[in-house]
Amino acid sequence: MSSAAAAPPSALSAARPRARRPPVRTVYRWELRKLVSQKRTYLGLGLAVLLPLIFVISQLIRGHPPRGADSIFASEIFQSGLATPVLMLTFLAPFFLPLIASLVAGDIVAAEDNNGTLKTILTRSVDRGQVFAAKALAALTYGTIAVFLSAAVGTVAGTSAWGFHSVRTFSDTVVSAPKALLLVFAANTFFLIPLLTVACIGVLLSTITRNSAAAIVGTLGVTLILAIVQQIPGLEGVHPYLLTTQYFAWQGLLRTPTDWAPIWHSAWVCALYAVPCLFAGYLVFLRRDVAGG
Amino acid sequence: MEESAPPPADGAPAHAAAVGQGDTLAGAEPQPVRARGLVKRYKEVLAVDHIDLNVGAGDVYGFLGPNGAGKTTTLRMALGLIVPTEGTVELFGRDPLREGARALEGVAGFVEAPRFYPYLTARKNLELLAALDGGDARERIPEVLEIVELSPRAEHRVGGYSHGMRQRLGIAAALLRRPRLLILDEPATGLDPAGMRDMRLLIRRLAGDGITVLLSSHQLPEVQELCDRVAIVDSGRVVYEGALADLRRQGGAGYRLRTTEDTRAARVAGEQAGVTSVLADEHGIGFQADEQQVAALTVALGRAGVGILSLTPELATLEDLFFRLTEDGAVAGASDGGGSTPPTEKPAELVQAP
Numbered sequence: 329m330s331s332a333a334a335a336p337p338s339a340l341s342a343a344r345p346r347a348r349r350p351p352v353r354t355v356y357r358w359e360l361r362k363l364v365s366q367k368r369t370y371l372g373l374g375l376a377v378l379l380p381l382i383f384v385i386s387q388l389i390r391g392h393p394p395r396g397a398d399s400i401f402a403s404e405i406f407q408s409g410l411a412t413p414v415l416m417l418t419f420l421a422p423f424f425l426p427l428i429a430s431l432v433a434g435d436i437v438a439a440e441d442n443n444g445t446l447k448t449i450l451t452r453s454v455d456r457g458q459v460f461a462a463k464a465l466a467a468l469t470y471g472t473i474a475v476f477l478s479a480a481v482g483t484v485a486g487t488s489a490w491g492f493h494s495v496r497t498f499s500d501t502v503v504s505a506p507k508a509l510l511l512v513f514a515a516n517t518f519f520l521i522p523l524l525t526v527a528c529i530g531v532l533l534s535t536i537t538r539n540s541a542a543a544i545v546g547t548l549g550v551t552l553i554l555a556i557v558q559q560i561p562g563l564e565g566v567h568p569y570l571l572t573t574q575y576f577a578w579q580g581l582l583r584t585p586t587d588w589a590p591i592w593h594s595a596w597v598c599a600l601y602a603v604p605c606l607f608a609g610y611l612v613f614l615r616r617d618v619a620g621g
Numbered sequence: 622m623e624e625s626a627p628p629p630a631d632g633a634p635a636h637a638a639a640v641g642q643g644d645t646l647a648g649a650e651p652q653p654v655r656a657r658g659l660v661k662r663y664k665e666v667l668a669v670d671h672i673d674l675n676v677g678a679g680d681v682y683g684f685l686g687p688n689g690a691g692k693t694t695t696l697r698m699a700l701g702l703i704v705p706t707e708g709t710v711e712l713f714g715r716d717p718l719r720e721g722a723r724a725l726e727g728v729a730g731f732v733e734a735p736r737f738y739p740y741l742t743a744r745k746n747l748e749l750l751a752a753l754d755g756g757d758a759r760e761r762i763p764e765v766l767e768i769v770e771l772s773p774r775a776e777h778r779v780g781g782y783s784h785g786m787r788q789r790l791g792i793a794a795a796l797l798r799r800p801r802l803l804i805l806d807e808p809a810t811g812l813d814p815a816g817m818r819d820m821r822l823l824i825r826r827l828a829g830d831g832i833t834v835l836l837s838s839h840q841l842p843e844v845q846e847l848c849d850r851v852a853i854v855d856s857g858r859v860v861y862e863g864a865l866a867d868l869r870r871q872g873g874a875g876y877r878l879r880t881t882e883d884t885r886a887a888r889v890a891g892e893q894a895g896v897t898s899v900l901a902d903e904h905g906i907g908f909q910a911d912e913q914q915v916a917a918l919t920v921a922l923g924r925a926g927v928g929i930l931s932l933t934p935e936l937a938t939l940e941d942l943f944f945r946l947t948e949d950g951a952v953a954g955a956s957d958g959g960g961s962t963p964p965t966e967k968p969a970e971l972v973q974a975p
Contacts (some may be wrong), residue, residue, distance in 0.1 A: 349722060350755040358749050365740045444736035448794070451700050451729070452753035455721040618702040619694075 349453050355462035363432065363466060372428035376474045379424060380416045380482035384489050401495075405486070408493035410508040412486025413479045414582065417515060420478060421575040425519075426526045426551050429471035433530025434543030436463045437613070441538040447618050460613040464531050464606060471527045472520055479516040483509070501584040515578040518591050521598045522574040526551060528602040532609040538620070568593065571601050651714030652677050653802040653833040654699060658708035661694050661857075668694045670857035671708070676802075676835050676850075681828045683848035683865065684837040685939075687947050691857040692837045696732045696806055699835075701725065712802060730804030730835070734811075735791025739780030743771055743790055746779055750794050758797045765793040768823070784811035792823065803827060806837045821847060845939040855947040868942055875935040876915060879905040881928035889925050893918050907935070 363369045387405060401418065404411035437460075440446040449459060495508040503511065529550055533543040554572040557563055567573050577594035580587035654676035661669040669691040676682045686692045697703040699710045701717025701724065709716055715724035737746040744762060751758035766772045769789035779787065788808060795803055805824070809817045817840070824847055828834050838844050844851065845865065852862040861868055875898070880886040887901040895914035900907045910918065915932070922929060 348755045350753060354752050354755075358752055361745075361749070362738060362741070365738070365745075367740075443738070444734070445738055447697075447700075447702050447732060448736050448750070449753055450702060451725060451731075452750055452798075453722050453725065453755050454753045457721075615704060617697075617704060619697065 352458045352461050355458050356465050359462045359466035372431045376478040377481050384485040408495045409487030409490040410495050413482035413512045416482040428474045429523050429527045430530040430544050430547035432470040433467040433527040434534045434547050435540040436467045437534040438538050438540040438543050441620050456614050460610050467527045467531050468524050471523050475516050497582045499584040514581050518578040521594050525598040525602040528605040532605040535609040535612050656710040659705050660707035662706045672859050680850050681834045681848045683844035683851035686854035690854045693732055727801035729795035729798040729800035731791045732806040737779040742776050744775040751797055765796040769793045785816050802833045804835045809840050841940045853946050860946045869936050875909045877905050877907055877935050878932050879930040886927045889921050
């Protein structure tokens with residue numbers, strides 16, 4: 329730093345223009361860039377790519393559909409490659425996709441706490457609310473990418489293996505391949521409702537616990553507890569209001585005619601979980617002490 | 622803690638004397654840091670106990686205290702990172718707690734070690750921070766990297782940086798904001814001697830450019846060299862706030878005398894009115910007196926037939942004063958603990974405790 333004494337003055341003492349507060353999208357863009365730069369980001373996305381591939385390869389080796397499968401799509405996979413992403417969504421929805429979403433959501437605030445970088449970004453020209461909004465959006469974006477990546481890989485691998493053909497629905501009706509493709513996209517889109525709710529829980533726990541592992545495990549723990557409650561006899565009355573029940577609401581799209589009721593139900597039930605979580609996380613983030621690092 | 626402005630510190634910039642010490646001139650900008658009754662309590666632990674701070678425009682303000690005294694907690698409250706249990710802090714008249722990032726306009730720095738994203742390069746880290754600053758901060762990245770001499774390592778990941786390099790990157794990140802107030806918490810920690818020297822040069826340069834510096838440091842010689850005003854905190858309370866020169870002056874202006882006959886000289890000094898804390902040792906005779914009495918003593922020594930080999934003033938160092946304030950609980954007398962004020966008693970004019 330010996331050049332400091334001889335340094336040109338512009339960075340030090342030149343006229344100071346009034347700084348304009350950057351918008352949330354700038355903070356959000358940098359949150360994504362941070363995610364892209366971290367190896368752990370690719371762990372979840374790698375899982376989202378690998379699982380459909382493993383499934384397709386294993387079925388190709390096996391050579392026949394699984395016997396006694398309870399999903400119509402399980403018996404359909406050899407008829408059309410478009411059954412694969414639907415079956416994969418059924419397999420991955422209860423655990424793996426929530427796990428992937430919680431990997432980033434549970435880490436996104438807590439990692440900054442652990443690194444001590446929260447104080448670095450909170451002493452710049454952005455408000456805490458902006459930082460929280462950008463982080464929540466980044467976590468939701470990651471969950472969305474994971475779902476569509478898994479669906480895309482399942483679709484490409486499935487159609488490569490078994491062709492782009494019409495598919496039989498849960499109502500035993502047949503839909504054309506292009507429409508089936510649209511339904512695959514729609515099913516994954518509506519699955520985002522409960523999945524992003526899981527991400528909201530993750531963001532809340534990440535903000536509260538300040539510990540990535542605790543937040544990730546805690547998020548999964550919440551979904552597992554709800555899944556267990558779903559299995560307990562005598563508690564059938566609460567099933568429609570459990571987050572885990574909403575994981576399969578998208579299946580209403582694969583009926584003829586389309587059954588929208590579970591999807592709308594899922595939307596408002598998930599809102600009951602997601603909105604308070606995000607709001608609580610926001611309030612905690614606004615008022616919390618940043619004492620670490 | 623409202624006090625009248627003391628005379629300018631030795632070597633302090635004239636503008637510091639003019640608008641420092643918490644004053645806000647009519648029509649002038651509000652003072653860079655103004656804290657009133659700051660308290661931070663963690664359950665049973667009172668980390669900060671009614672701290673008042675007055676950092677005036679142009680001050681190079683030293684913030685001193687032993688570990689756990691509450692310095693960093695205070696700085697975090699100033700930056701809006703921690704919510705005070707009681708009290709307020711304003712930066713240029715704005716409360717970070719109420720106004721958020723707007724209150725940090727023109728303010729930069731770091732508390733404890735500066736932290737960055739280890740998986741990003743130095744340049745990417747600065748680009749991120751520049752994006753969060755808005756304006757033209759991004760354009761200054763090459764320049765600030767040059768200032769802290771990190772240009773050759775700008776494309777390296779921060780994860781591989783040494784502690785000293787991170788400190789320098791912290792300075793670069795602060796300079797991106799073109800601050801009017803720079804808050805630095807132990808900026809020289811972990812730096813080698815050359816790095817410390819360069820950091821001092823940089824801080825002096827920044828202060829010379831009119832940037833107000835709030836410097837928390839354990840490097841007492843560094844503070845003594847750089848700062849014109851100091852606050853010393855102990856156990857969460859301010860035990861002194863004011864001009865460093867005043868502190869040193871009042872902390873005990875002593876003299877050291879070497880003569881041809883020290884034993885007799887010590888006796889003469891002990892009998893001389895106004896000469897106190899006389900203590901003879903192998904290095905000569907230490908005593909305290911004002912200038913008039915010193916002059917009278919030299920005459921008395923001459924009359925007694927004692928030759929004076931040397932007579933040198935000894936101003937208490939900041940280190941002496943710091944330890945006396947934070948350990949002995951007093952700033953008085955010479956370092957031998959004697960003097961006109963009992964060592965266990967803090968002189969009222971020095972102690973600014975609320």
